[in-house]
Structure formats: C-alpha cells, structure tokens
Amino acid sequence: MDFTLSGESKMMVKAARDFAEREIEPIIPRIEEEDALPDDILQKFAKARMLGMMIPKEYGGIGSTALNVILVLEELAKPGSAAAFLVAFCNSVAETVYQWGSGDIRKRFVPPLCDGSSYPAVAFTEPGTGSDPTAIATTATPDEDYYILNGTKRFISHGHRKGYGVFYANDETGRITAFVVDKSSEGYTCSKPWALMGLAGQGLVDVFLKDVKVPKENILGEKGKGFHILLRWIAGERIQQMAFMVGMGQECLNESLKFAKERMVRGRPVTAMQGFQWMLAEMHASIEACRWWTYRVASKQDEGDDIQVDSAALKLFVVPTIQEVARKALQIHGSYGYCKDYKIERLYRTIAHAGVTAGSTEIQKTLVGSALGRS
Ligand SMILES: Cc1cc2nc3c(=O)[nH]c(=O)nc-3n(C[C@H](O)[C@H](O)[C@H](O)COP(=O)(O)OP(=O)(O)OC[C@H]3O[C@@H](n4cnc5c(N)ncnc54)[C@H](O)[C@@H]3O)c2cc1C
Structure with missing residues (x-):
C-alpha cells in the first residue's frame, strides 16, 4: 500500500491550485452576479490540460488516471464554484462516451469533449x-x-x-x-x-x-443497455463529487483557521478557546478521513474494480461529514459566516447540494445495504 503521491500527481495538484487561484477566484463575483460561467472558461480548462484527463492521447485526451482527476478536482473545488463542476462533467462524459462508444462514436464525440469545443450534458x-x-x-x-x-x-x-x-x-x-x-x-x-x-x-x-x-x-x-451505462457513469461521478466535497471541506477549515486566529473574543483569539480548538480538530480529522477514502476509491477505479458499491458507501459517509464541517465553519465565523462578504457563506450553500444530486443519500443507503445483504 502506497500513500505517497507521484511527482506527476504533485505537479498536477500544484497546477490546479494555481489555476483555481488565478482563473476562478477572481471571477466568482461576476459568476454569482450573472449566474453564468464566462464563455471562455471551457477553453481555459482545455489549455490547462484538465479535460479528457482519462482519455487516451489519440482521442485528444491526456491519458492520465482517475486518481489524478480527483486530485485536480479537489483543488479546483476550493473556490466553491460551478466552474469546477464543469471540469468534472466534461471528464466523466468524455470517459462514458469513450468507454461505451464504437470506434466511430469515439472519433466524432470524444475529441470535442477534450478540446473545449463541446459542453457536455x-x-x-x-x-x-x-x-x-x-x-x-x-x-x-x-x-x-x-x-x-x-x-x-x-x-x-x-x-x-x-x-x-x-x-x-x-x-x-x-x-x-x-x-x-x-x-x-x-x-x-x-x-x-x-x-x-x-x-x-x-x-x-x-x-x-x-x-x-x-x-x-x-x-x-x-x-x-443504457441503464447499466447510467449506473456506471453515476458511480464515477460520485467519486468526483466527493473530491469536490473534500476540497470545499478543506477550504472551510482554512477559512475558519484564518478567521479564528484573527478574531478576538475577551482579549484572546478564538483559537485560544478549547471548545473551538476541538471543533477545528474534529473538522481536520473528518476531512482527512474523507480525503483518503476518496483517494482509495479512485485508486480502485484505476485498478479496474467495480466501484458501484464503494462509491455509494463513500458518498454516504462524505456528504454528511463535510456538511457538518461546513456547519462548524459557519459557527466559528459567528454572524460573519452568514454574510456574503465571507467565503464560508458560499461554501456552505455549495456543499448543501451533494445529498440530492447524482443519487440522493437515501438511494446510496439502499445501494450499499442491498449489496451487503446479497454478499
Ligand atoms: C446542481 C444539480 C445538478 C444536476 N445535474 C443533473 C444533470 O446534469 N442531469 C440530470 O439528469 N439530472 C441532474 N440533476 C438532477 C438530480 O440528479 C436529481 O434531482 C436527483 O437524482 C434526485 O431526483 P429528484 O429530485 O427527482 O428526487 P426524487 O427521486 O423525487 O426523490 C425525492 C426524495 O425521495 C427520496 N427517495 C426517492 N426514491 C427513494 C427510494 N427508492 N428509497 C428511499 N428514498 C427515496 C430521495 O432520496 C429524495 O430525498 C441535478 C440536480 C442538481 C441540484
């Protein structure tokens, strides 16, 4: 068992972190105001080699791994924006079309999903x-x-x-x-x-x-046989969605730490109070657990294992855990956390989506429970 990231993975993480800070963070107010992503964002993702990551090079992809997609998405998620979801979507749709498509379908539809000329759906x-x-x-x-x-x-x-x-x-x-x-x-x-x-x-x-x-x-x-394709797509999408949750959860902790170190209560920073130290500790431990399990399931995908049940169990754990991290982050911020001037407000709202999309929490429970019953 190897818990170290390869040199290539580390480079991808750094590139994604830089991209999120340089290209996504500054346009958030505009996206929130217009409720639309800028037209050139997909091209920027393509140029940054973040589309078609698991697609072989001859079809316009990068030929990378599910784990690397997860690592990139975790970083892109930190601004708490739909921009990052677009990357996940492009990758998962390209992968689905590649995996199930005939040679002709692959040739016609996969490259445009890798070069930023086609929005997925x-x-x-x-x-x-x-x-x-x-x-x-x-x-x-x-x-x-x-x-x-x-x-x-x-x-x-x-x-x-x-x-x-x-x-x-x-x-x-x-x-x-x-x-x-x-x-x-x-x-x-x-x-x-x-x-x-x-x-x-x-x-x-x-x-x-x-x-x-x-x-x-x-x-x-x-x-x-479309139902089978749909189930497989949702399973991959779930892992990617959990990478978002991990990235946003980490950002909740980062923002909370920043705030708590500066905010003075009765002459001491919030971080000096044991109750808040415990909260921060619980947030940290929760995020680490979610992170490593997400990496593990992505690695299983790379190993060619069936990820239906693993990804459902992962989601079952990660969604409420990170939602609790977000709740604590807002609490640490006090009323500032409820204001749009603070990033935590957006992260909290974004994190709320995960239990009702790409398969609700209840459906994951049914999936995992019935699989356990059959085993
Ligand atoms: C941000 C976002 C992006 C989305 N993107 C897409 C997209 O690109 N493409 C797409 O097709 N859809 C998309 N959706 C839709 C989303 O995937 C569905 O809304 C979701 O699958 C839940 O379906 P529903 O809303 O019809 O809930 P329902 O199926 O009506 O469920 C209502 C409630 O009943 C529960 N429930 C339902 N059946 C059972 C059961 N058998 N046992 C126990 N509980 C049950 C559910 O968990 C839920 O709590 C998106 C949604 C959002 C919010």
Whole structure:
C-alpha cells in the first residue's frame, strides 16, 4: 500500500491550485452576479490540460488516471464554484462516451469533449423521476436510419450550451437506451436556467425534445443497455463529487483557521478557546478521513474494480461529514459566516447540494445495504 503521491500527481495538484487561484477566484463575483460561467472558461480548462484527463492521447485526451482527476478536482473545488463542476462533467462524459462508444462514436464525440469545443450534458432526470431511472418516460422511436426522441428532461446541467450530451430514453422495446445527442439538433429546446441555492452558473435547464432525430449509430453501447451505462457513469461521478466535497471541506477549515486566529473574543483569539480548538480538530480529522477514502476509491477505479458499491458507501459517509464541517465553519465565523462578504457563506450553500444530486443519500443507503445483504 502506497500513500505517497507521484511527482506527476504533485505537479498536477500544484497546477490546479494555481489555476483555481488565478482563473476562478477572481471571477466568482461576476459568476454569482450573472449566474453564468464566462464563455471562455471551457477553453481555459482545455489549455490547462484538465479535460479528457482519462482519455487516451489519440482521442485528444491526456491519458492520465482517475486518481489524478480527483486530485485536480479537489483543488479546483476550493473556490466553491460551478466552474469546477464543469471540469468534472466534461471528464466523466468524455470517459462514458469513450468507454461505451464504437470506434466511430469515439472519433466524432470524444475529441470535442477534450478540446473545449463541446459542453457536455447527461440527461436522465425528468419531471416524474430523478431517483428511479426505470421510470424514464422519454421515448425513442425507430424511423429508418434514426431514432426520434420525445420527452422532457429536467435539471440538465449545461443542457443549453452547445455540444454533445448522453440522453437516456425508452426505446421501442421498453428498455432504456443511451444516445449521444447533438444539443443543436432541430426540435431541441430549453427552459431558462433554474435559480439555485448555490452553484451559480451551473446552468440547470429543462430540455424539451420534440421529434429530435438522432442517427441510429449514435446509440451508446448496446441498445436497451443504457441503464447499466447510467449506473456506471453515476458511480464515477460520485467519486468526483466527493473530491469536490473534500476540497470545499478543506477550504472551510482554512477559512475558519484564518478567521479564528484573527478574531478576538475577551482579549484572546478564538483559537485560544478549547471548545473551538476541538471543533477545528474534529473538522481536520473528518476531512482527512474523507480525503483518503476518496483517494482509495479512485485508486480502485484505476485498478479496474467495480466501484458501484464503494462509491455509494463513500458518498454516504462524505456528504454528511463535510456538511457538518461546513456547519462548524459557519459557527466559528459567528454572524460573519452568514454574510456574503465571507467565503464560508458560499461554501456552505455549495456543499448543501451533494445529498440530492447524482443519487440522493437515501438511494446510496439502499445501494450499499442491498449489496451487503446479497454478499
Ligand atoms: C446542481 C444539480 C445538478 C444536476 N445535474 C443533473 C444533470 O446534469 N442531469 C440530470 O439528469 N439530472 C441532474 N440533476 C438532477 C438530480 O440528479 C436529481 O434531482 C436527483 O437524482 C434526485 O431526483 P429528484 O429530485 O427527482 O428526487 P426524487 O427521486 O423525487 O426523490 C425525492 C426524495 O425521495 C427520496 N427517495 C426517492 N426514491 C427513494 C427510494 N427508492 N428509497 C428511499 N428514498 C427515496 C430521495 O432520496 C429524495 O430525498 C441535478 C440536480 C442538481 C441540484
């Protein structure tokens, strides 16, 4: 068992940390104000070699590991912005299309997800279901060389930005099939973005599919086997999401320490009071536990292990643990923590998202519990 990071990993961490400080932190007020990411951000991520990280070089990727993606995301997460989520999304969608796509699909759709010319999307949630993909109502009807997609997808991150997404629909056999959909197809329209509690710029829209023609060759994997692809994508996404939680949790601690050292209470800094020392100690221990478990599950992904149950158990632990870290951080800040002038306010709101996206906490419990029961 090796707990040391390679030289390459350390360089990537440093580059991501610098990028977050130089390119993300300064634009946060604008993103919060406009509730939109700047148009050039994806290109900047591509130039910084943060897209297609697990994709082989011949398809425009970097050929790196799941663990390195996690390390980079942990650093990018520290500003507490949706900008970093975009990187995770690009990576996980490119990986899904690469893993399940035929040679032709790989050639057509993977490079644009690596070079910053295509915004990714994944669409499974619908007005009638989020947690139960078997209840998906969007239909895909064969018509000569095409499938015709009809239905409404809800809460689709970057659904309104140009590029390619993986859409899940019920085919003529009543099973779920995954399709690569060009978001500029005729009949593809969107709502305006939902106004979210946090994650400004996430661009969460409803997508309306009205007789959208998708070439049959755009089926990802085997027809009728989309559910399996979806479960595998969510499992990888969960690990990436937990890297965000670790990064933001660490930043909660960093901000709390900074504040507590300077804030004087009865002539002494907050850090001199044992109750707050204990709080800081608990935060530190919690973050370390989350961090190393996240690294472990990412390493298992690199080893080719099945990560469905591990990633669910990880999420089950990390989400409430880091949410408690954020609560403590706000408490340490006193009323300043409740003000938008302090970073902790944004981190707190952003951290709140994780229990209800990419599989809710309850669904993780069911996944892990049923797997334990079967073992
Ligand atoms: C920031 C953000 C980004 C998102 N991005 C995307 C995206 O890009 N693409 C996409 O498709 N979706 C996306 N979503 C949607 C998200 O993944 C779903 O909303 C989520 O899966 C939960 O579905 P739901 O809201 O319909 O909840 P529901 O399924 O209606 O669940 C409601 C409650 O019931 C619980 N519950 C449901 N079923 C069970 C069960 N069997 N046992 C126990 N409890 C249960 C849930 O845990 C939850 O607490 C995003 C959401 C957010 C907030």
